[in-house]
Amino acid sequence: MSANDKRDLIKVSADDDLSVGSNLPWTVYDATGRLLMDAGMAISSQSRLNSIVASGYRMDETLQVQETASVIEHALPEPHLYAKDTNPFNELEEMCLEMEKAFAGILGDGAFKAGKLEKRLYETSSQIQGLCKLNADALLGSIHLSNKFNYSIKHPLHVAIISTIIAESLRLPQDHQLAIIGAAITANVAMNSYQDKLQKHRGPLTEEMSQKVKKHPEEGVQILKAAGITNRLWLDIVLQHHEKVDGSGYPAGLNGKQILLEAKIVGLADIYSAMVSSRPYRAALTPQRSLKQLFMQRGSFFDESLTKVFLSELGVFPPGATVELANGEIGVVVKRKSLDSGKPVVSSIKDRFGVRFMHPVMRDSAEKKFAIKKDVKVEQLGKINPSILWGLKLMRVS
Template identity: 35%
Template sequence: MMKKLSRSELQVGKVLPWSVYNQGGELLLREGYRIESQAQITKLIQLGLYRDEQGGKERPKNPVEERPASLFEVIGSYKRNLKGLCRELTGEPRGGVEARILKLAQNLQRTCMAHPDGTLAALHLDVADDYSCAHPLHAAVISEMLARQKGFGPVERLPIVAAAITHDVGLEHMQGELERQKGPLSDAQWTEVKAHPGRGVEMLRRHGIRNGEWLAAVLHHHERNDGSGYPAALADERIPEPARILAIADIYSAMIRPRAYRDPILAKDTLRGIFMERGSKVDGELAAILIKEVGIYPPGSLLRLKSGEVGVVTRRGVDANTPSIHSIIGKHGAPLMKPERRDASEIVGMIPNHKFRSIWGRVESLFG
């Protein structure tokens, strides 16, 4: 039995205890979604919202079997898993943490291989999510893609992905402080930041991790080709290749995410900045591969179209400038009931993803 929802049942900042549908039974927002603003509530009420009353708990209409987890839900489970692993790494060794990190890395590899565009989209869309979990996973996906294009086999890529997942564990004790930081780092903070690669390696070793490529990538992911990085001021080929791969993935993922002192940098501008530093700060070949693999408009990017609509990139194209696009918000600002394909020639520019968090539940269905 479907019950129409009233405004009083929707509250800003509260998660939905049930999924909601339009009058035709189409899923609009899934159970557990967090309402972002009063303006969002107004738009949702205008659409006409309903929930299914079955035992006081929402269930999909006419279920044949339990609904499998969506790709975005899978990525969400990886974030929760990583959060637990980071807590373990900061504590006393209990055994088995290396195996659990490698299992997460393997699962991420499989997901990335099976759904490369959807995986990129899930991590591009959540740029305002918990930095300490979303950023390492995003860096791991980019590292996996770069290493694959460099000719590394799945087994060879595994320690690089594991290094990406754990590369900032040495900063775990001050992540909250850094995420709130609005001004320049103090001398003491900068000393802590520069020490975090070595501290991370020590933590990993304490938990029994001995893989040389994994540890080298964590230790040297802040080295730069011109020797201006840390902790050892290595340059060019002296920087281990896994570390060069992780370095560029780390830079890209960090720049597109908002911080307390700045808004996120659009992916297109981030890639341009990285390309300008090819051969100096970053590996030139890897910079070119990154642009080819991610695209100027990566999956999950929100775009302003000539029609006034807002579109989302659903697939990378044959080249970096021609992605597949679906419009999701009409020219008058209302979410479209059914996303529609649009041509790349309609692109006017990119829109910061965190400005439209209210429509992510609708976007998710485009990625399987």
């Protein structure tokens, strides 16, 4: 029996309507998950019955029925297919609004019928997959440029985007990818009502805050179970997403191979998204600085091989990074790789004197005069609509 199954065992009791001579309606295990008697076996004596009641455990039939019904009710979706002219930024805004409603249902009146929340979040996950296939660069860009929604809404979406791209690069099965994305969206659900308070807090966390943070993975699992999430991998990812490979994480202090790969993916995405997000007490870290910190912590906090995949997928200057070019222009990386050169493509916004172009101008950083000199703070951009940076009809190529 797996560790997951052991958590779903419940104690056999005298109220289970067992009698000598009858057949067991379910398989019986001991407290460690070791098989005692198979379902269908006859209870041959009173002493055997007493032993079953005293030491026996069985699977939670309610959970098994829920899981079976969930699978039957909604087959796992494939990535959503979007039209080529779909604006991913508009779709992400709609998704944020839907997530606000979903979180309100989870944490508020519990307005989801059995299986409905899981189905709804599977659909959202398939939409994120579809948008990543349509324009992964634009979605990565949204992580570094989006400030429209509260942290408790935009952060889980950003974690889901990064997790989707990493899971796809590893060619994980679709059911695992959907569990990863669903977990990324809901990993911090127990912190949602507390997130704004933490965002505004300055200085070290209080003891109360620290305990709330450390307990939120376990509390999140309970909230999600109560809301009808039955996917065990999804729940285990939520439980483990703050574990670290050196054993310094929480809540269980797992290390190395004890931590699910899927949880490592969500955990890494969660940390990166937090780094590049602005807080009331500090500006967002630049993507390059954030990636450097992750690289320095590989093998200790983060799985070394996974960190290398992460860095390879995002690149040194990921989409959405604000950069200065060799000729002094300021712009935003909009593509990780040019089709011609394999180098990042930058949408220049300001000339070397700081004057804004009438329209963004596309620059291939493979050209010496357009080579990326350094990253700069996003505040140097001023207010800009990301759609303009990626909207081909609004750009001209130099």
